[in-house]
Structures are given as C-alpha cells and as structure tokens.
Amino acid sequence: MELRPLGSTGIQVSPLGLGTVKFGRNQQVKYPSAFEIPDDRAVSAILSLAAELGINLLDTAPAYGNAQARLGKLLPGLRQDWVLVSKVGEIFEQGRSRFDFSHAHTIATVEQSLRDLRTDYLDCVLIHSNGEDLQILEQEGVLDALRALKEKGLLRAHGMSSKTVAGGLRVVEEMDVVMATANLEYDEELPVLQAAAEQHKGVLIKKGLMSGHVSGLEGVRAAMRHVLGLPGVSSMIIGTIDAGHLRQNVAIAEDMT
Ligand code: NAP
Numbered sequence: 001m002e003l004r005p006l007g008s009t010g011i012q013v014s015p016l017g018l019g020t021v022k023f024g025r026n027q028q029v030k031y032p033s034a035f036e037i038p039d040d041r042a043v044s045a046i047l048s049l050a051a052e053l054g055i056n057l058l059d060t061a062p063a064y065g066n067a068q069a070r071l072g073k074l075l076p077g078l079r080q081d082w083v084l085v086s087k088v089g090e091i092f093e094q095g096r097s098r099f100d101f102s103h104a105h106t107i108a109t110v111e112q113s114l115r116d117l118r119t120d121y122l123d124c125v126l127i128h129s130n131g132e133d134l135q136i137l138e139q140e141g142v143l144d145a146l147r148a149l150k151e152k153g154l155l156r157a158h159g160m161s162s163k164t165v166a167g168g169l170r171v172v173e174e175m176d177v178v179m180a181t182a183n184l185e186y187d188e189e190l191p192v193l194q195a196a197a198e199q200h201k202g203v204l205i206k207k208g209l210m211s212g213h214v215s216g217l218e219g220v221r222a223a224m225r226h227v228l229g230l231p232g233v234s235s236m237i238i239g240t241i242d243a244g245h246l247r248q249n250v251a252i253a254e255d256m257t
Contacts, residue, residue, distance in 0.1 A: 103141025133167020197232030
C-alpha cells in the first residue's frame with residue numbers, strides 16, 4: 001500500500017490502519033457479536049501480518065482495556081517502523097467509561113501510555129471525545145496540555161476523535177489531525193473532511209465498516225471504496241482480530257490505492 005501523508009505532520013501512514021479495541025476490551029462495545037479477547041500469540045500473529053501486509057498505523061487508547069500494554073510487549077520490528085496513535089480523556093474501568101479532560105489527567109495519561117507502549121514518544125494523541133467536543137476544546141485543560149507535550153517532543157502530533165461537525169471543524173482549525181466517523185450510512189461529518197483537505201490536516205476515519213455491521217465481502221468492499229474515496233482521508237482505521245479479514249481488507253485497499 002502506498003503511504004499517504006497525515007496532513008502536514010510529516011508522518012506517512014498506510015491508507016488502512018489497524019484498530020486495537022478488540023485486543024483488550026470486549027465490554028461496552030458495539031460489534032454485532034460477542035468475542036473472546038485474543039491471547040498473546042494471536043495478537044502477535046495479527047501484528048506481524050499487519051506489518052508484512054504494509055500496515056504501519058496502529059490506533060489504540062488507554063480505554064481499550066490492556067491493549068496498549070499488550071502492544072508495548074508484543075509489537076514486532078522497530079519502534080520507528082510504526083505510527084502509534086493513542087488517546088486521552090476516556091477512562092474505562094470495571095466495565096464503565098468516565099471522562100477526564102483536565103490538564104493534569106492528560107499529562108498523567110500520556111506518561112502512562114508511554115510506559116505501557118514502552119516508547120519515549122507517541123506519533124499522535126487524540127482527545128477521546130464524550131460528544132461535548134466544543135466544550136472540551138474551549139473549557140478543559142486538555143488542548144493546552146497536548147500542546148505542551150508536543151513542545152516537549154513527547155508527541156509528534158495531536159488531534160481529536162470528535163463526534164460533531166462543529167467540533168470537527170474546530171479541530172481542523174486548532175490541531176493536526178481529526179478522527180471522524182464516515183460510512184455508507186453516515187455522511188454528516190463530510191464538511192469536516194472537506195475542511196481538513198483544504199487545510200492539509202490529517203484525517204483518520206473510524207467506524208467505516210459500521211463497527212462490523214456490513215454484510216459479506218461485497219459489503220466490506222463497498223464500504224472501503226466509499227471511505228477511501230472521500231476527500232482528505234489519510235487512513236481508514238479498521239479494527240480486526242481475524243487474519244482472514246485483515247488480508248481481505250488490505251487486498252481491497254491495495255486495489256484502490
Ligand atoms: P469498524 O472498523 O467499522 O468495524 C470493526 C468490526 O468489523 C470488527 O468487529 C471486525 O470483526 C469487523 N471486520 C473487520 N474486517 C472485516 C471483514 N473483512 N469482513 C467482515 N467483518 C470485518 O469499527 P470499530 O472497531 O468501531 O472502529 C475501528 C477502529 O476505530 C477501532 O478499533 C478504534 O481503533 C477506532 N475507534 C475509535 C473510536 C473513538 O471514539 N475514538 C470509536 C470507535 C472506534 P473481526 O475482528 O471479526 O474482523
């Protein structure tokens with residue numbers, strides 16, 4: 001797969017990124033069927049296959065159970081071969097989510113993510129929105145904290161996994177990367193993608209397969225063609241713990257790019 005620029009960050013990403021929710025969390029998720037969290041061997045095999053197939057982008061978060069610690073332990077190859085995207089703001093404990101967008105919590109979370117991922121820098125950190133995008137950006141300490149961490153060289157880029165058009169547009173103004181939702185049944189955030197394309201900001205797409213609610217190979221192909229053809233998209237993040245699905249997805253992306 002030919003790499004694409006992540007906006008103006010200087011980071012190059014594969015057009016298909018690997019989402020890692022299922023590496024560490026199987027509660028409070030919206031997938032069509034229940035699943036077992038894969039063991040270390042299975043996670044290692046998926047990561048090695050992803051690398052072999054040309055995927056360099058991993059999307060993770062402290063809210064994905066122990067996904068980050070498992071990546072830290074199991075990531076194959078060299079650290080600099082991977083683009084690690086993490087998040088701040090959502091805390092998932094005892095089967096429930098809560099949110100903290102304070103300055104202090106942001107700093108502490110990034111420091112913990114660095115330890116868990118066994119690295120001294122993160123490529124990108126996204127604010128994990130609870131839906132109150134503008135309120136978070138305007139009234140919480142998280143944005144300033146991320147700017148300070150970037151200044152210190154602990155992250156290369158920052159952004160937000162936003163949930164509203166107004167929020168996404170503000171992210172495009174103020175930050176490096178926006179993670180937006182787009183799929184065959186949802187195109188409300190298209191203005192965010194267009195603004196990001198015009199301003200050369202990075203765009204990551206989540207839920208492009210409607211969290212797995214697509215039917216069959218033809219459904220996956222149509223969904224991926226749709227998302228990868230949208231303006232400004234740097235990478236479509238698809239979560240999978242199935243090697244066959246990973247191969248299929250890469251083959252479809254390669255066909256298109
Ligand atoms: P998604 O990528 O739209 O769908 C993932 C689901 O699709 C999985 O259950 C997977 O099951 C299935 N799948 C993958 N490839 C398939 C194929 N070829 N054929 C059939 N089924 C296939 O949804 P998502 O996991 O909700 O979102 C993707 C990533 O975006 C997440 O992993 C996460 O990194 C990120 N995300 C972020 C946020 C946020 O607020 N920041 C929210 C949601 C998601 P198998 O494991 O069986 O392949």
